[in-house]
Amino acid sequence: MTATQTRDLEAILTRLKERKMRVTKKRERVIAALLTAEKPLNAEELRERGDLDLVTVYRNIEAFEKAGVLQRIPLENGAQLFELTAPDEHYHHLVCRECHQAERLDVCVGEEMRKVAEANGYSHIAHVLEVYGLCSECLEDEA
Ligand SMILES: [Zn+2]
Numbered sequence: 831m832t833a834t835q836t837r838d839l840e841a842i843l844t845r846l847k848e849r850k851m852r853v854t855k856k857r858e859r860v861i862a863a864l865l866t867a868e869k870p871l872n873a874e875e876l877r878e879r880g881d882l883d884l885v886t887v888y889r890n891i892e893a894f895e896k897a898g899v900l901q902r903i904p905l906e907n908g909a910q911l912f913e914l915t916a917p918d919e920h921y922h923h924l925v926c927r928e929c930h931q932a933e934r935l936d937v938c939v940g941e942e943m944r945k946v947a948e949a950n951g952y953s954h955i956a957h958v959l960e961v962y963g964l965c966s967e968c969l970e971d972e973a
């Protein structure tokens with residue numbers, strides 16, 4: 831288990847260039863906001879930290895996700911967090927529902943799930959699994 835998210839700016843920029851994506855000033859600000867954050871951010875936090883408008887934030891989230899350098903972390907309430915990821919890495923998270931601190935989990939049940947899905951006649955399988963709880967700091971705050 832590791833709490834660190836991807837900080838490899840070079841790998842991310844290289845991937846964007848491979849995808850023929852221009853690295854604009856706004857894109858740089860989105861990446862910088864995610865790189866310097868100590869935990870995954872929601873769209874509103876990204877907007878604030880990057881000094882961007884929400885339309886720009888969402889547009890870039892989509893572009894980065896397609897390029898494989900950004901992972902979406904869905905929350906229980908339907909909101910989403912975002913973090914940078916090295917191209918084609920795949921992670922599940924342990925997420926604090928109060929403060930949004932997130933740890934990457936070193937487990938994946940994907941292989942088993944894929945077999946079940948294929949046995950049901952499905953192809954192009956993907957899966958999402960996130961685990962939610964209250965981190966020790968937030969638990970202390972509640973006490
Ligand atoms: Zn917490």
Ligand SMILES: [Zn+2]
Nearest residue numbers: 920938939940
């Ligand atoms: Zn998985």
